[in-house]
Amino acid sequence: MSSFEQRQQEIVRRVALQAQQQPVMSSGLWFHHDIRDNFYYAAYLFAASADPGCPVPFDKEVTLASSSQMLLKVLKLQDRDPESETYGHWPLYLDPVPKQAKPSALPVELMGSLMAFFYRDHRDSMSPPLQAAFEAAFEHIYRSRFYEKEEPGFTHHDAKYTAAKLIFGQMFRDYALVEDGHRSLVRMLRHVRENGMAEYGALPWFWHWIQAFTAAWELIDDVDVNRDLGDMLDYLWHERSLYYLKGAWVGPHAQAWPHDVPQDANVLFDYVQFGDFPLPVDMPRTEFAGFLFYEAPEDVRRNALDRSMPTEVRKRSRTDGQEGKPAVIHRYAYITEDYAAGGVWERVREPDNEQHRWDISLPLTNSSSINQAFFFHPVALHAEEDPRHESDIAEVMFHQNAVLALYPVPEGDEVAVHGMLPKGEWLQEPNALFGRVERAYIAVHLPQPVELEERSDRWKAIAPAGPFAVAVEAIGAAEAERLCIGSLAEFAAVMREHAPTFAPDAAGVVYRSLAADAELELSAGPDGSFRALVGGEPVSFAKYEA
Incomplete structure (x- = not known):
């Protein structure tokens, strides 16, 4: 087992333990604040239960059954009415009654592709009813055409739409859809290479790029598409490595969440890729770091891990220039082995006003x-x-x-x-x-x-x-x-x-x-x-x- 696989198994084990100890609500679910957490935790518990080599202190036969039931409950909340405007979607927030919760456009964007990846790797351990439920959900996702947008852009949403086109196009042998997804992929890669990423910083959106394209890279059989997916992932991990310091994301942050500021806590993909800081006790966004993995190029990993010489990073990104935003923003970071300093020169008022201008960042050694x-x-x-x-x-x-x-x-x-x-x-x-x-x-x-x-x-x-x-x-x-x-x-x-x-x-x-x-x-x-x-x-x- 490689060091990457060992770190992934540690995440799987830790999240599975949390899931096994999570109290079940009267609805039969663990969480009402976000349907996706029910899927993520159930997936980890299922994987740990199905893996004979994963050391966990619980009865795997029992937890395999309970996690299967949790997955079934999540799948059944999908809107399966072809006449509905939210066909193929799931509700996001489930209070007060999950079955009555209004479907949202968000869960299927990320969860749909991850479901396809999870099903490929674990279907042999699934019961026939669970297999059938996943396959039915995929058909509704595919037929919903949620991934077809009139004006595709260059955001994390578009990354997930593009990955979905590739994944579900291949799954249902819709090769025109695969070609459409490939064109979107090439266009996005060209754009970020020429203009930089408008979505920068330690935020869930960057990791959504990573997850979407890694899932597609794992699932797609087409050699040309897979090559371009690899190029995109190489670009993304290079971008990540520029601002990496032992788990911290240094310099500027865009659209930050509470687990980004004032402490870097969305670190699981970093932990698997680089492994030079302790796995924290709290894991606010488990998502699929324990399952998905794309090994970054050796020079990218080496540059991220070796901070023996101070490094200056100067990057620019184009924005849409609307609503008074600057057309170009400039990012700066000065990184050493013990600290980093930097931020963003221009003020950008983001949707929820979450731009973080500057800080002195320290490595993640003390949670x-x-x-x-x-x-x-x-x-x-x-x-x-x-x-x-x-x-x-x-x-x-x-x-x-x-x-x-x-x-x-x-x-x-x-x-x-x-x-x-x-x-x-x-x-x-x-x-x-x-x-x-x-x-x-x-x-x-x-x-x-x-x-x-x-x-x-x-x-x-x-x-x-x-x-x-x-x-x-x-x-x-x-x-x-x-x-x-x-x-x-x-x-x-x-x-x-x-x-x-x-x-x-x-x-x-x-x-x-x-x-x-x-x-x-x-x-x-x-x-x-x-x-x-x-x-x-x-x-x-x-x-x-x-």
Whole structure:
């Protein structure tokens, strides 16, 4: 058994144990919040029960039967009325009565292709009624034509539509549909190569690309289609490797979910592919990481795993440019073996306002603490408990291990800037916070004091209401040793000598980092414009590539 397979079996075992211990609701299901979790957990429990080599402390014959019943209950909730507008779909949210829940377009997008993959690998262990239920569900999915869209684009939805065309086209010998899916695949691959991914960051959507195309790659027999699927997966894993640091997704985040910010927790596919961090106890999105696998090219894996030399990543992506969005966004990350710094230069207001502008990210070594340090202006009062929802009030600047950020909060705005800091050893001073977390030292320079509150998994910083700014710099253990820094007190003593100059009302900051290769300046004008200078020269985006 390969190391990849061992890690997958560990995920299967762990999720199966959770499923076996999950109380059954009066409806006969485990979950009402999302039908997909019932399918995922039942699939893991079924797989563990059917695999003689999977070590689990329960009666496999009993759990094979119970997981089969759970799968049947999920399959029966499909809308099987050909005259219905939601034909072939499942409900997403099941409260209060699952049988009466309204079907949604979302579950079949991801769950449909994964069902096909699961059925291929496990049908020999299924009872005849369960086999028949899966085959009937596939026919309704195929006949629903949910995957045919008038204006296909380049999002995770389109990735799943494309994979479904290939999978169900082959399943039902509809070779015109397979050809249509192949054309969509080639078009999507060409687009992301030329324009970058508009959906970036540690989010479920990226993993939906991975799952959809890996399922298709596993199932499709056509050599030409399979080659292009491999090229797409190589591209996706290369994109992932650029921002990888021991389980963390560093740099900018788009459309983040609570398990993305302020702690990277959607990590199961990373765990299987790279395996250089401990499998966390909490697994908020199990999906199919325990089953699907495509081995990334050796050079991609090597680049992701070897962070012995600092690396700068500069990428650009095109957006649709609508509703005031910038036509192009620029992403930056500076990655070392102990930490990473970076984010996105341009503000993009996303559907649920979930763009995460910047942070200092740490490797996933301590599941009891968040692994991201950042400041942000919440979108509204009391919104700081969900730090994904930032307002438009921020200007940022990135240069290697330093981040400058301005928050020109207008007069009368009662919402204060907040900070999220990982647990560790922190020293608070009137105009600075100095921290030592794992193998990284972090300096946070401030124009005025902040209030610190200790939480179970983080330190929360609260700034006074009004304009604010920060200058943040991180160094790793090896760099600290070269500078003869062996303690937090010594780090603080050195960094006090590098205190920045803040303009009145925090409208600008000038900072010379510890690396001292250039003076950094970020300033905001009264008209909303801002200026970012390195060594007196404006920041250039000429080196940013798709």
